[in-house]
């Protein structure tokens with residue numbers, strides 16, 4: 285496993301639409317292992333392949349506190365959403381910044397695992413938020429495109445009223 289470099293805002297890789305992952309081979313497994321290592325190293329809750337310069341529809345997410353519930357989503361598709369939540373969101377490609385973003389409260393996503401097997405995942409709350417955020421990356425979208433408002437430095441460090449709504 286290797287830590288890969290995370291590209292930041294301004295790099296055009298982040299604005300490209302990613303291609304479908306066709307091969308479920310050792311190269312994909314290496315990418316997934318590296319993406320997880322990179323996400324954990326950066327203390328993130330999710331990472332999309334374009335963030336490490338790879339234009340493929342591949343995402344890793346772990347929203348658990350213990351950092352031991354890794355989900356690998358290849359060619360993911362959101363098939364159902366409901367409700368709405370308003371809360372803070374950041375991105376490893378936009379270090380030091382946060383915004384208030386409205387997302388669905390519940391998201392059902394279908395994806396392939398590292399061996400190409402399709403599975404379905406029902407997510408709620410912060411997990412659902414992470415799914416929406418990471419899948420947006422695969423289409424060149426960032427949270428700044430859909431945010432309600434950007435937080436100030438003081439708000440990032442403290443409490444914001446929107447947190448109460450979650």
Ligand code: NI
Pocket residue numbers: 374375376377417418421
């Ligand atoms: Ni992000």
